[in-house]
Amino acid sequence: MTWKTLATTALAGCLFAFAGQAADLRIALQDxxxxxxxxxxxxxxxxxxxxxxxxxxxxxxxxxxFVPMLATDWSTSDDGLKLVMNLREGVTFHDGEPMNxxxxxxxxxxxxxxxxSRRKSELASVDKVEATGPLQVTFTLKKPDxxxxxxxxxxxxxxxxxxxxxxxxxxxxxxxxxxGPFKFVExxxxxxxxxxxFADYWDAGNFHIDRVTFTPIPDSTVRLANLRSGDVxxxxxxxxxxxxxxxxxxxxGYAEAVGxxxxxxxxxxxxxxxxxxxxxxxxxxxxxxxxAIDREAINQVVFSGTALAGNQPWPPTSPWYNKDIPxxxxxxxKAKALVKEAGVDRIAVxxxxxxxxxxxxxxxxxxxxxAEAGFDVSLISTEFATLLNNQSTGDYxxxxxxxxxxxxxxxxxxxxxxxxxxxxxxxxxxxxxDALLDGARASSDPAERKAKYDAFAAIVTDELPIITFGxxxxxxxxxxxxxxxxxxxxxxxxxxxxKLDN
Amino acid sequence: MHIFIAKRLLxxxxxxxxxxxFVFFLQKLLPGDPILALAGEERDPVVxxxxxxxxxxxxxxxxxxxxxxxxxxTGDLGISxxxxxxxxxxxxxxxPVTIQLAVMALGIAFLLGVPAGIYAAVxxxxxxxxxxxxxxxxxxxxxxxxLGIMLxxxxxxxxxxxxxxxxxxxxxxxxLSLKTMIMPAVVLGTGLSATLLRHTxxxxxxVLKSDYIRTARAKGLSGQAVVLGHAFRNAVLxxxxxxxxxxxxxxxxxxxxxxxxxIPGFGKLIVDAVFTRDYAVVQGVVLCTAAGFIxxxxxxxxxxxxxxxxxxxxx
Numbered sequence: 001m002t003w004k005t006l007a008t009t010a011l012a013g014c015l016f017a018f019a020g021q022a023a024d025l026r027i028a029l030q031d032x033x034x035x036x037x038x039x040x041x042x043x044x045x046x047x048x049x050x051x052x053x054x055x056x057x058x059x060x061x062x063x064x065x066f067v068p069m070l071a072t073d074w075s076t077s078d079d080g081l082k083l084v085m086n087l088r089e090g091v092t093f094h095d096g097e098p099m100n101x102x103x104x105x106x107x108x109x110x111x112x113x114x115x116x117s118r119r120k121s122e123l124a125s126v127d128k129v130e131a132t133g134p135l136q137v138t139f140t141l142k143k144p145d146x147x148x149x150x151x152x153x154x155x156x157x158x159x160x161x162x163x164x165x166x167x168x169x170x171x172x173x174x175x176x177x178x179x180g181p182f183k184f185v186e187x188x189x190x191x192x193x194x195x196x197x198f199a200d201y202w203d204a205g206n207f208h209i210d211r212v213t214f215t216p217i218p219d220s221t222v223r224l225a226n227l228r229s230g231d232v233x234x235x236x237x238x239x240x241x242x243x244x245x246x247x248x249x250x251x252x253g254y255a256e257a258v259g260x261x262x263x264x265x266x267x268x269x270x271x272x273x274x275x276x277x278x279x280x281x282x283x284x285x286x287x288x289x290x291x292a293i294d295r296e297a298i299n300q301v302v303f304s305g306t307a308l309a310g311n312q313p314w315p316p317t318s319p320w321y322n323k324d325i326p327x328x329x330x331x332x333x334k335a336k337a338l339v340k341e342a343g344v345d346r347i348a349v350x351x352x353x354x355x356x357x358x359x360x361x362x363x364x365x366x367x368x369x370x371a372e373a374g375f376d377v378s379l380i381s382t383e384f385a386t387l388l389n390n391q392s393t394g395d396y397x398x399x400x401x402x403x404x405x406x407x408x409x410x411x412x413x414x415x416x417x418x419x420x421x422x423x424x425x426x427x428x429x430x431x432x433x434d435a436l437l438d439g440a441r442a443s444s445d446p447a448e449r450k451a452k453y454d455a456f457a458a459i460v461t462d463e464l465p466i467i468t469f470g471x472x473x474x475x476x477x478x479x480x481x482x483x484x485x486x487x488x489x490x491x492x493x494x495x496x497x498x499k500l501d502n
Numbered sequence: 503m504h505i506f507i508a509k510r511l512l513x514x515x516x517x518x519x520x521x522x523x524f525v526f527f528l529q530k531l532l533p534g535d536p537i538l539a540l541a542g543e544e545r546d547p548v549v550x551x552x553x554x555x556x557x558x559x560x561x562x563x564x565x566x567x568x569x570x571x572x573x574x575x576t577g578d579l580g581i582s583x584x585x586x587x588x589x590x591x592x593x594x595x596x597x598p599v600t601i602q603l604a605v606m607a608l609g610i611a612f613l614l615g616v617p618a619g620i621y622a623a624v625x626x627x628x629x630x631x632x633x634x635x636x637x638x639x640x641x642x643x644x645x646x647x648x649l650g651i652m653l654x655x656x657x658x659x660x661x662x663x664x665x666x667x668x669x670x671x672x673x674x675x676x677x678l679s680l681k682t683m684i685m686p687a688v689v690l691g692t693g694l695s696a697t698l699l700r701h702t703x704x705x706x707x708x709v710l711k712s713d714y715i716r717t718a719r720a721k722g723l724s725g726q727a728v729v730l731g732h733a734f735r736n737a738v739l740x741x742x743x744x745x746x747x748x749x750x751x752x753x754x755x756x757x758x759x760x761x762x763x764x765i766p767g768f769g770k771l772i773v774d775a776v777f778t779r780d781y782a783v784v785q786g787v788v789l790c791t792a793a794g795f796i797x798x799x800x801x802x803x804x805x806x807x808x809x810x811x812x813x814x815x816x817x
Contacts, residue, residue: 032774034540035586042541115556121546173586189585189592190774191669191766215668217764221651222667226764229658229666385534385779392538392545422545 023210025482025500026232027493028223032190032216037173038158039110039117044404044491047155048236049214051492052195054158054178057085057104058149060407064260064318064489066149070099070159070179076444080144087135091202093161094183101131106162108139116170121422122151144442146449150408181207181495190216208484208499227252227477233500234478234485236493240303240358246477255476257487258308258317260405260412263362264468265351270427271394278347279397285347286464288338292373293366294330295469302362308471312457313403313412315471320409320450322457335373348376352390353400355381363400366469391425399425402472407490409453410441417460428465503807507800514796521792522574525785526567529776536779540583557583570785579789580782584775589786592771597753597790599669600760600768603690604752606683608745610691611698616741618695619702623737624729626707634703638696650689650762657685667764686763690756694748701744705737739806746802750795 033046038054041047059069071085091099108129111119125145132138139148151157164177176184181203182195193214197207215232217223220239224246226232238246246254267286268274279285295309311327314320339347353363360381367377382390390396406412415421418437419429433456440452460466474491484497537553538545554560558569573580579589622634658666665682672679709715710733718728757769768787775783807813 034584037586040586115552118541118546118549120549171586188595188766189587190596190770191764215764217667219762222654222762222764225651225654225659226666229654229662231658231666231668383777385536385539385777386532388538389534392535422547 023208023500024213025209025211025234025495025498026213026215027234027236028217028226028232029214029236030216030220030223031218033193033214035173036176036184036187036193037170038155038160038176038178039114039119040170040173041155042118045216045236048491048493049193049195050155050158050178050180051494052182052212053176053180053184054160055091055180056153056155057157057159058153060153060488060490062257062486062488064407066153066407069153070104070157071152074149080146080442080444081141083139083141083148084132085137085139087137088202089135091179092200093164093177093179094198095161095164095177096200097161097163099159099179100134101137103162104137104159105129105131106165107159108137108156110160110165111156114170119156122154122156123148144444146441146444147408147410147414150406150411153407182209182212185211203496206496208497209495212495224477227479230479233482234493235476237491238475238477240306240472240475242477243304243306243475246475251480253478253480253482253485255478255485255487256306256473257489257491258315259472259474259491260314260318260407260489261403261471262310262313262315262405262412262468263307263402263470263472264400264466265366266391266396266399266401266426266466267464268394268396268398268426269465270429271425274394274397275427277349277397278342278344279349282342283463284338284342286467287462288335288342288373289349289370289375290464290467290469291328291331291335291338292370292375293467293469294369295327296329297369298362298365299470301365302358303470303472306473306475308473310468310471311461312468313416313460313466314409318409320453322454324454325457325461330369332372335370339374344374346374346376348378349398350378350380350396351398351400352380352382352387352396354384354387359400394425394427401466405490409449410437413437413453413456414441416466417456426465428463430459430463433459503804506807507804510800510803514793514800517796518789518792519571522571522785522789523567525788526570527563529781529784530563532776532779534779536583536781539777539779570782574786574789579786582775582780582783584778584780584783589782592783593768593786593790596766596768596771598671599766600753600756602672602679603683603686603756603760603765603767604749606680606687607690607694607752607756608749610687611694611748612745613695614691615695615698616702616738619699619741620706620729620734622699622703623706623710624725626703631703634699638699641692641696644692646689646693646758647762649692650686650759653685653689654762667762669765669767682763683765686756686759686765689762690752690759694752697748698741698744701741702737705740706733709733709737735809739810742805742809743802746798750791750798753791753794 029045029048031045033049034043035041038050055070057069057071058066061067070088070091072088074083074085076083087101093099111117112123125141125143125148127140127142129137129139159179161177165172181198181201183198185194185196187193195212197210217226223235224238224242227235246252267279269280299305299307299309308315309327310316312321353359363379367379370377387399391399414437415423417428417433418424419434436452436456440449443449474487476487478485481501483499488494537550541550558566581588582592618634622631625631654666657664664685668682670678670682715728715733718732753768756767757773760767760770772784772787
């Protein structure tokens with residue numbers, strides 16, 4: 001046999017397609033998740049994996065309303081200081097241990113006390129949590145907190161097996177044991193996370209996928225190519241510029257949902273010496289900057305029309321949006337007049353941003369738009385860790401920053417606009433805003449909260465510590481043989497009802 | 503020979519120490535705080551302070567350095583801040599992947615580059631030489647990421663012959679492993695083959711002009727015997743050094759290709775670690791790469807001696 005025959009045989013051997021199993025779903029993620037321990041995890045993408053791995057006390061539906069999951073119902077006392085939750089019966093963890101009040105108390109306490117826990121601030125309002133029945137837990141709060149149920153609809157409310165967590169300690173993420181529809185099989189960092197169907201799941205009848213493999217593919221072009229070649233069946237967050245391609249391909253399906261987050265620019269108002277620059281000092285200049293931006297044009301050019309123009313921390317589609325302050329069209333004359341009013345002709349502004357292509361393109365558009373109003377913006381593109389550091393230490397005049405969004409409005413504003421907020425890198429401080437945000441957090445009456453958030457939105461869209469300009473949609477592409485998939489505003493991939501035919 | 507190898511290994515120790523000092527202190531100059539970078543959207547000052555203390559970032563740098571080197575000397579490279587996995591385990595997972603990629607890429611580069619280089623040298627300044635040089639220039643100029651994406655679109659999306667990306671260990675499934683690796687290896691190997699071609703060509707041209715080649719021809723040896731038997735053996739020495747260096751470079755330098763084909767390799771590990779300021783991983787990976795480089799150079803030197811008997815007397 002010559003080398004030619006050998007090579008041909010080898011090549012032919014290679015060409016046999018590697019057919020997947022019938023209900024073996026491969027999902028391409030944008031990034032590699034960090035630790036798979038709900039107490040320690042930080043990454044957004046990690047939450048997508050948890051949606052299949054770890055059930056929470058509460059879930060949200062497609063309208064961002066809270067619905068039962070491990071807790072079947074809950075009630076808050078009149079003074080807002082007690083939250084009582086009744087738990088689902090007959091739920092077991094992946095290791096066969098029962099999910100009950102004890103397990104919930106253990107998990108919440110672990111989230112509040114584990115040295116490595118990142119859930120402490122989310123549960124800061126909780127004084128103690130007790131089992132008040134075999135399937136009932138009572139949270140006692142230090143002060144009323146309307147956002148607690150929302151926190152329990154995320155990582156803080158993912159209940160883990162006490163036995164497994166006790167044995168693994170801080171290393172729980174290496175082999176997570178939860179009560180979700182799929183159980184952990186293996187993880188190879190930067191390569192794959194494999195889960196398989198948990199037969200004893202409380203709602204197993206609604207899950208039709210046997211095995212899920214999450215593969216991180218950071219490049220969006222490559223993610224899409226993998227979908228089109230059939231190597232993956234569902235793609236997390238396709239690029240806006242690819243949306244039309246996916247929609248036009250009969251062999252692919254497409255789904256989208258308006259996110260809960262926002263895109264904006266921070267202005268350093270009180271964080272160190274850089275706050276003394278004109279933008280930080282003059283409200284009129286910030287308003288001029290905001291007015292000079294054509295938000296819809298950015299949506300059309302950068303996001304191929306898939307995003308939403310915006311001006312408040314929540315999208316215009318949200319029930320919390322203040323409809324009396326709609327997104328204004330670009331008003332360059334008024335912007336120029338405001339700049340003149342501030343007593344200057346042209347203003348030099350330095351703006352730092354993350355060096356990814358979409359952000360860079362957005363910023364170049366904004367740079368050109370505001371130049372017409374008299375702003376000479378120098379863009380400094382930097383990688384993310386440096387940007388974060390600059391932002392938190394006040395080493396910036398303006399920065400471009402995104403927020404992925406939370407289901408409860410409190411999670412989208414309190415930490416940014418409250419003078420003591422952990423993410424308030426602008427060091428914006430307004431006692432009136434503090435009072436409104438604290439009041440809205442303490443109230444459990446939706447109408448009262450809405451009134452307070454409306455008043456808050458009126459103030460911050462006038463003072464503009466953050467110039468919000470839009471809201472992204474989460475876009476998904478999947479193979480046409482995948483049915484039952486729905487996009488959610490929180491961008492979590494929920495596999496309930498999803499079927500895959502080969 | 504043994505003494506030669508032992509001497510070279512002893513010299514490696516101070517080199518590695520120097521590398522460790524460089525990598526440790528240079529990355530501390532990077533702006534950005536690892537704890538902040540890891541915190542992402544959840545920034546609670548109290549938790550951040552606790553974490554900083556827990557991972558020893560509050561200690562003076564020399565103390566941190568000594569603690570790290572002392573642990574590294576016993577084989578403990580620390581724990582990844584991002585995933586919580588031991589660094590040594592991460593390296594153990596990623597290194598074989600990149601070695602497989604590098605070996606396959608170099609294999610392709612060698613098969614393409616060396617024969618083409620010999621051919622170009624023999625046909626120098628004639629049409630064949632020009633054609634080969636043109637191809638080499640093209641191969642060098644095509645960016646890896648472009649070639650990679652084009653190949654994926656052609657071979658995986660349109661023809662559906664090979665998987666678009668991913669990685670399968672050869673121990674798990676050899677055929678599938680080769681199948682997933684062949685495209686990235688071709689992408690990496692194309693550029694490298696041009697480098698090898700040019701070195702082979704110039705080295706061969708130098709040797710072909712020498713007296714002993716003229717003698718060999720004068721003795722009436724066939725063209726093939728002169729080129730392959732006499733000239734190539736001498737000309738191949740610098741090419742081997744180059745190959746060893748290229749191999750070392752590939753260990754950490756195949757990042758773009760790894761990124762496009764989603765190969766969980768060494769390059770991707772270090773890039774992700776730098777971006778998240780995962781110090782322990784960066785340090786561990788750089789130290790291992792340095793050690794690998796030193797080892798490969800040693801191997802190249804030994805091969806030199808084996809291929810060129812004249813050098814043996816100098817040991």
